[in-house]
Amino acid sequence: MTAAWTIEGAKARRGKALVLDGAGLSVAPGEVLGVVGPNGAGKTSLLRAGLGLMPLETGRALLGGRAIGGLNPIERARLVGYLPQERRLAWNLPALDVAALGAPDLPPGEALAVARERLTRVGMSHLAERGVLDMSGGERARVLLARLLATRAPLLVADEPVAGLDPDAQLLTLDLLRAQASAGAAVVVTLHDLGLAARACDRVLVLDHGRVAADGAPLEALSPTVLADVFRLDGALVETPAGLVVAARRTLSQREREGPTP
Amino acid sequence: MSARRLELLLLLALVVVAVVAVSLGESPLSLAQYHQALSDPGSPPGEVLWTIRLPRVVMAALIGAGLGLAGAAMQGLLRNPLAEPGVLGVSATAGLGASLAIAGGLAALPGAVEVSALAGALLAGAVVVGLAARFREPEVLILFGVALSAFAGALTALVFNLSPSPVAMAEVLAWLMGSVENRDFTDILRALPPMAVGAGLCLYAAQGLRMLTLGEEAAQMSGLPMARLRVAAVAGSALLAGASVAAAGVIGFVGLAAPHLVRAAARDDPGKILRPSALAGALLLVAADLAARLIPTEQELKLGVVTALFGAPVFALLAWRAARSWRS
Numbered sequence: 001m002t003a004a005w006t007i008e009g010a011k012a013r014r015g016k017a018l019v020l021d022g023a024g025l026s027v028a029p030g031e032v033l034g035v036v037g038p039n040g041a042g043k044t045s046l047l048r049a050g051l052g053l054m055p056l057e058t059g060r061a062l063l064g065g066r067a068i069g070g071l072n073p074i075e076r077a078r079l080v081g082y083l084p085q086e087r088r089l090a091w092n093l094p095a096l097d098v099a100a101l102g103a104p105d106l107p108p109g110e111a112l113a114v115a116r117e118r119l120t121r122v123g124m125s126h127l128a129e130r131g132v133l134d135m136s137g138g139e140r141a142r143v144l145l146a147r148l149l150a151t152r153a154p155l156l157v158a159d160e161p162v163a164g165l166d167p168d169a170q171l172l173t174l175d176l177l178r179a180q181a182s183a184g185a186a187v188v189v190t191l192h193d194l195g196l197a198a199r200a201c202d203r204v205l206v207l208d209h210g211r212v213a214a215d216g217a218p219l220e221a222l223s224p225t226v227l228a229d230v231f232r233l234d235g236a237l238v239e240t241p242a243g244l245v246v247a248a249r250r251t252l253s254q255r256e257r258e259g260p261t262p
Numbered sequence: 263m264s265a266r267r268l269e270l271l272l273l274l275a276l277v278v279v280a281v282v283a284v285s286l287g288e289s290p291l292s293l294a295q296y297h298q299a300l301s302d303p304g305s306p307p308g309e310v311l312w313t314i315r316l317p318r319v320v321m322a323a324l325i326g327a328g329l330g331l332a333g334a335a336m337q338g339l340l341r342n343p344l345a346e347p348g349v350l351g352v353s354a355t356a357g358l359g360a361s362l363a364i365a366g367g368l369a370a371l372p373g374a375v376e377v378s379a380l381a382g383a384l385l386a387g388a389v390v391v392g393l394a395a396r397f398r399e400p401e402v403l404i405l406f407g408v409a410l411s412a413f414a415g416a417l418t419a420l421v422f423n424l425s426p427s428p429v430a431m432a433e434v435l436a437w438l439m440g441s442v443e444n445r446d447f448t449d450i451l452r453a454l455p456p457m458a459v460g461a462g463l464c465l466y467a468a469q470g471l472r473m474l475t476l477g478e479e480a481a482q483m484s485g486l487p488m489a490r491l492r493v494a495a496v497a498g499s500a501l502l503a504g505a506s507v508a509a510a511g512v513i514g515f516v517g518l519a520a521p522h523l524v525r526a527a528a529r530d531d532p533g534k535i536l537r538p539s540a541l542a543g544a545l546l547l548v549a550a551d552l553a554a555r556l557i558p559t560e561q562e563l564k565l566g567v568v569t570a571l572f573g574a575p576v577f578a579l580l581a582w583r584a585a586r587s588w589r590s
Contacts, residue, residue: 048479053482053483073482073484073485073486073488074485076483076485077483077485082479082483083480084479089475089476089477090341090342090477091475091530091532092529093475093530097529097531098475101472101473101475104469104473104485104486131529131530
């Protein structure tokens with residue numbers, strides 16, 4: 001089966017700093033891929049470069065088997081829906097109108113119908129007419145998730161979709177994305193909560209310094225070695241009745257071990 | 263309130279204010295004279311109504327609509343309620359163009375000042391279009407606008423400084439203050455084509471402006487041709503602002519106040535706010551011009567002075583509110 005999205009050998013800079021140093025990913029329809037890594041590992045850069053939002057120095061990105069650079073805006077939007085990390089909204093539009101921005105390809109009436117249905121899915125139908133700037137951060141995140149779902153794209157890319165959400169909203173978000181994958185979509189999410197990544201994703205990609213440190217099933221990718229080398233955690237993924245959790249404690253960095261230099 | 267009802271209401275108010283503005287003036291007419299003006303447009307009272315007051319009111323409405331629409335488009339594009347063509351340096355550069363033409367002794371040549379002002383605005387528009395293609399961050403555009411405004415202002419001051427003729431300087435100053443005095447239908451017909459094209463471009467960009475609510479990156483991935491829509495919004499508002507400076511000099515703050523007046527009724531929607539902003543701008547400027555005519559002063563008040571007197575405090579108020587919302 002053709003991968004929904006492939007990035008190979010990506011090298012990219014932000015200013016002079018090398019933020020991607022040969023990283024890549026591949027995700028197939030029906031699969032939920034979690035991208036994890038410490039701050040500055042290149043998670044957002046990998047997504048942006050793979051979507052054509054950031055130039056690649058070397059490497060290539062394919063959407064639905066086609067080079068990202070060769071797609072026009074309409075073709076690209078048909079293949080992928082993107083939820084950026086930046087969630088600041090400029091204007092106080094009603095939630096319904098914001099969700100409808102996910103479907104600019106549809107006539108206005110149909111777009112609103114799709115938006116209404118997606119707001120119901122994220123549990124926000126009762127606030128459809130409320131201005132998005134008059135909402136709590138969690139409510140706004142749900143509206144933006146509804147906007148992402150309204151794209152109806154076969155690949156959904158969400159950059160830290162659960163950042164700042166309460167536990168219930170985090171699980172709801174990942175359940176909704178899982179439902180999309182079950183319906184045939186490919187899903188890529190960046191996450192900071194390793195336990196959540198292990199439970200919610202079919203496969204986990206670990207990034208470190210712009211390179212892929214591990215890529216595989218959660219138990220494999222988040223092995224004690226990777227936890228130690230990449231995240232500086234002393235511990236392991238543990239199976240519990242509620243699923244996988246990370247049981248670990250922080251280890252000292254080289255510098256911390258050596259103590260303050262005189 | 264639905265968008266359509268809002269527009270209808272504004273249109274109605276505009277018609278009422280325009281009728282009042284045509285009826286009232288410095289030279290009061292008796293009922294008999296009004297009757298004469300209506301039945302015989304060629305009579306002296308008819309002249310006052312139809313060739314002095316009416317073109318002036320139409321011009322004020324046209325300029326106000328252009329500035330209101332340009333302001334709303336800029337605000338949507340830059341995602342900032344404090345933006346307007348003045349912010350991007352378009353008005354200042356158009357003013358510089360007019361100053362150069364007047365100081366260069368071209369004022370007697372019909373249309374020379376107008377063409378020069380429009381050329382200045384389009385130049386500024388081209389610079390902004392180029393920058394907008396290169397930089398996607400709205401803050402960067404605002405900063406370049408500040409620089410462009412300051413530079414055009416400095417060059418205008420230089421024109422003053424070096425001009426040997428005090429008469430030309432007085433003329434430049436009068437131009438920079440902005441007015442729709444003594445305009446006829448030829449002036450209106452000259453202003454109409456660039457304004458129509460500008461309005462068309464701004465309205466075409468409406469969908470892109472709405473999408474920008476989500477931020478630059480989400481808009482870029484939305485499937486809309488954002489690069490093209492962005493250029494349309496900048497070029498459209500530059501044309502509108504340039505044509506209005508060309509026709510009436512520098513009239514500030516209408517582009518700021520008009521969208522602000524209708525923002526709540528348009529549910530803050532940067533696309534739906536465009537047409538109501540144009541109507542509100544027309545309404546504001548016709549009313550401001552009426553005030554400029556009716557306030558009894560030794561010399562007639564300049565329209566740009568009136569709008570600035572009312573507009574600058576509005577700007578400060580908006581900045582105050584924006585600052586409070588940024589802090590929270």
